[in-house]
Amino acid sequence: MAFTEKAVVFLVMMMAAFQISHAAVHKVGDSSAWTIIGNIDYRKWAATKNFQVGDTIIFEYNAKFHNVMRVTHAMYKSCNASSPLTTMTTGNDSIKITNHGHHFFICGVPGHCQAGQKVDINVMKVSAAAAPTPTSAMASPVPPAANVPAPSPNNASPFIVVKGAFAFSALAMALLHFLLFLPLHY
Known part of the structure; x- marks a missing residue:
């Protein structure tokens, strides 16, 4: 998968994690x-x-x-x-x-x-x-x-602690996925 495609997948995963983290x-x-x-x-x-x-x-x-x-x-x-x-x-x-x-x-x-x-x-x-x-x-x-x-x-005030924890873990998983599958060269 090309670098730009991975970047798009990463951004989509980040947006999904953000949306999921707000439901209570x-x-x-x-x-x-x-x-x-x-x-x-x-x-x-x-x-x-x-x-x-x-x-x-x-x-x-x-x-x-x-x-x-x-x-x-x-x-x-x-x-x-x-x-x-x-x-x-x-x-x-x-x-x-x-x-x-x-x-x-x-x-x-x-x-x-x-x-x-x-x-x-x-x-x-x-x-x-x-x-x-x-x-x-x-x-x-x-x-x-x-x-x-x-x-x-x-x-x-919103439930920042709970939402933040979910958003952070989703962000971490998306970043890990992005880094694991990042090509070593272009």
Whole structure:
């Protein structure tokens, strides 16, 4: 393989490693999960996260007592579960975030949303050069109701240590591959 072809392969591997290193899995409520027991503040939980396109959000809960409903901003604010956009009931629901914006979820069991079982997953928009916007609508943002401001974005720091470790190891493997197969002469 010619040197320029190897350089192109190296660059493609580096770009793939960079993209892979940014996906994270977030379990809503962390060890407390999706519940009304323990007065979990899901707003505070979400504020500690740096959600990005490609991340996966996991709702773990007892399906006998809870569910997950994706709703509009207005429904989220008023805890209105009458006509959700989607309803999940497995007890272990996984949602891949495919675009930026606010993604609103509530528990539709009467009284649970009012007790605080609701979460706004705010995926910040990044520059077009860093991540193109996918066209999938699985977790498309819901525009807020007219004249109702959306919640302000959080300033939580990203999981740099974990992402950095994955990115570094991928970089090291790609560099090793490049050097091992580098021709000794042109």
